Amino acid sequence: MTSSYFLIPISRSSVIHPQYSNMLLLFIVFFISATVFLHRRRRLPITNWPFLGMTPDIILNRNRMHDYATQILKLTNATFMVKGPWFTNTDMLVTSDPANIHYMLSKNFSNYPKGPEFRSLFDILGDGIFNSDHELWELHRKTTMSVLKHPEFLPLIETTFKTKVENGLLPVLNLVSSRHHQTDLQEIFQRFTFDTTCTLLLDYDPESLSIDLPFVRCEKAFTEAEEALLWRHVLPERVWKMQKRLGLWKEKKLSEASKVFDEFIYKCLDLKGLEFKEDKFGVLTLLIRGFQSEKMSRKFIKDVVLNLMIAGRDTTSTALSWFFYLLARNRRVEKNIRDEIEGQLGGREWESFGLKEFEELVYLHGGICEALRLYPPVALEHKSPATADILPSGHVVHDHTRIILSFYSMGRMEGIWGEDCMEFRPERWVSDGGRVKHEPSYKFPAFHAGPRTCLGKEMGLIQMKMVASAIIYHYHVELVEGHDVCPSDSIILQMKYGLKVRLFPINNNQTC
Ligand code: HEM
Ligand SMILES: *[C@@H]1O[C@H](CO)[C@@H](O)[C@H](O)[C@H]1NC(C)=O
Numbered sequence: 001m002t003s004s005y006f007l008i009p010i011s012r013s014s015v016i017h018p019q020y021s022n023m024l025l026l027f028i029v030f031f032i033s034a035t036v037f038l039h040r041r042r043r044l045p046i047t048n049w050p051f052l053g054m055t056p057d058i059i060l061n062r063n064r065m066h067d068y069a070t071q072i073l074k075l076t077n078a079t080f081m082v083k084g085p086w087f088t089n090t091d092m093l094v095t096s097d098p099a100n101i102h103y104m105l106s107k108n109f110s111n112y113p114k115g116p117e118f119r120s121l122f123d124i125l126g127d128g129i130f131n132s133d134h135e136l137w138e139l140h141r142k143t144t145m146s147v148l149k150h151p152e153f154l155p156l157i158e159t160t161f162k163t164k165v166e167n168g169l170l171p172v173l174n175l176v177s178s179r180h181h182q183t184d185l186q187e188i189f190q191r192f193t194f195d196t197t198c199t200l201l202l203d204y205d206p207e208s209l210s211i212d213l214p215f216v217r218c219e220k221a222f223t224e225a226e227e228a229l230l231w232r233h234v235l236p237e238r239v240w241k242m243q244k245r246l247g248l249w250k251e252k253k254l255s256e257a258s259k260v261f262d263e264f265i266y267k268c269l270d271l272k273g274l275e276f277k278e279d280k281f282g283v284l285t286l287l288i289r290g291f292q293s294e295k296m297s298r299k300f301i302k303d304v305v306l307n308l309m310i311a312g313r314d315t316t317s318t319a320l321s322w323f324f325y326l327l328a329r330n331r332r333v334e335k336n337i338r339d340e341i342e343g344q345l346g347g348r349e350w351e352s353f354g355l356k357e358f359e360e361l362v363y364l365h366g367g368i369c370e371a372l373r374l375y376p377p378v379a380l381e382h383k384s385p386a387t388a389d390i391l392p393s394g395h396v397v398h399d400h401t402r403i404i405l406s407f408y409s410m411g412r413m414e415g416i417w418g419e420d421c422m423e424f425r426p427e428r429w430v431s432d433g434g435r436v437k438h439e440p441s442y443k444f445p446a447f448h449a450g451p452r453t454c455l456g457k458e459m460g461l462i463q464m465k466m467v468a469s470a471i472i473y474h475y476h477v478e479l480v481e482g483h484d485v486c487p488s489d490s491i492i493l494q495m496k497y498g499l500k501v502r503l504f505p506i507n508n509n510q511t512c
């Protein structure tokens with residue numbers, strides 16, 4: 001609202017005679033003071049400057065972007081307009097109001113497609129599911145869903161995850177703990193989910209999680225690509241496009257990452273020869289069969305695979321990392337979860353767990369939901385309305401308004417979760433009858449909401465429960481003192497410097 005004041009002196013400036021320039025200066029000083037005064041009165045920690053908009057404050061707070069937005073949203077009843085520099089068309093409406101979220105993601109879904117801007121920001125995703133709207137999206141959704149609902153899919157993920165825990169995860173952790181070394185759990189999880197995603201999708205296990213922790217270029221490229229993609233949200237389009245053309249800075253890394261993905265996936269596709277084995281269940285075979293009626297190129301299949309790899313890998317590994325971070329600071333919860341696992345096992349070994357038994361770990365489920373609430377791996381979502389509209393909060397949006405839905409802030413709103421919203425309390429998710437308590441997705445949008453709800457929710461939860469229960473059953477996890485744990489500048493809420501921990505075998509731990 002304050003920016004309209006500034007338009008008066010500035011837009012006249014071009015016709016002002018030089019002798020009045022002192023007066024113009026005075027005007028500007030006056031309006032700057034007025035703005036600062038107005039904002040101080042509203043006690044907002046952000047100032048709308050002439051010309052620069054709110055950019056200076058955003059730059060100053062760039063290393064704590066999510067917490068900064070949360071702080072402002074708490075003071076503005078969960079919705080506020082960020083003013084970009086003048087004439088750059090970078091104004092953004094930021095909201096964490098469940099009514100707005102529910103409206104955009106479900107009630108008026110059709111007016112809030114991803115849109116052409118999303119497509120240009122995420123050009124690396126090609127024609128994959130994340131990047132498509134309308135008919136192409138419907139085709140993707142239908143095909144992907146049919147694979148995930150296939151009767152042979154559940155048994156396949158059970159063996160894939162379990163094999164990786166037993167042959168990859170536990171041997172590596174065993175080595176680390178027996179040598180009393182530190183390890184970066186986030187990196188271990190990223191390798192885990194990279195291997196399982198490749199195994200499921202491509203029927204090829206790159207074995208990045210093995211004793212010698214080999215360097216796998218493709219596995220690392222995801223992190224680099226996701227960082228570059230966040231910057232595209234912040235920089236004016238012309239700037240990042242120029243950087244892309246000239247191959248500069250993060251854009252250079254993004255182009256390189258994109259090449260690495262292509263090479264990796266094409267190589268796997270060639271290896272498989274895209275054969276259709278009628279007798280053997282294979283995710284890729286089913287996907288290709290599902291799309292067959294459409295014009296299907298090699299590039300299209302590559303896009304499908306890349307999108308699903310991105311969907312499955314970093315979301316799950318990020319959620320696991322934050323879960324263990326919260327757990328390591330909460331001995332009470334750790335003990336409760338271990339008791340629950342041991343109760344469920346009744347004297348047997350972890351290896352004897354089946355899918356059904358993982359489902360019964362209700363308290364562990366609550367702990368994972370708490371991690372997803374406080375640190376949603378997809379921390380924000382980008383929307384732009386197809387036509388002008390009024391949001392339930394009363395804010396008017398135009399067809400060019402950029403809207404950011406802050407899922408991160410939602411988990412930290414007292415209005416939504418109560419006064420103890422900052423506490424890690426798995427009990428929040430357990431009903432009086434001891435079952436999992438359901439929360440509506442517009443209140444808990446970690447897996448998104450409405451027609452575009454995450455398709456891999458069940459699979460992600462199963463994977464997280466298997467990994468978490470295996471580690472908690474075998475080890476006590478301690479954070480390395482002095483190691484800084486904070487979110488990275490990325491579209492996925494990874495940890496900037498990883499999660500450095502030490503592991504203590506449970507039995508040894510009791511005796512020493
Ligand atoms: C903790 C784990 C996960 C979280 C937090 C998560 C979260 C999300 C979110 C927020 C979206 C919406 C993104 C958007 O529209 O921009 C999404 C979409 C999607 N997710 Fe997940 N996801 C997880 C795991 C998985 C896994 C393991 C898969 C496996 C294939 C998967 C497959 C998908 C797909 C295919 C979509 C696109 C749905 C559509 O656009 O119709 N996700 N997920
Ligand atoms: C959805 O948005 C359109 C465009 O502004 C509007 O005309 C329509 O009434 C909205 N629909 C609902 C269900 O609110």
Ligand SMILES: *[C@@H]1O[C@H](CO)[C@@H](O)[C@H](O)[C@H]1NC(C)=O
Binds near residue numbers: 077097099392393
């Ligand atoms: C805050 O937002 C909610 C939901 O949009 C609305 O019902 C309420 O009246 C708003 N409160 C104030 C003080 O503006």
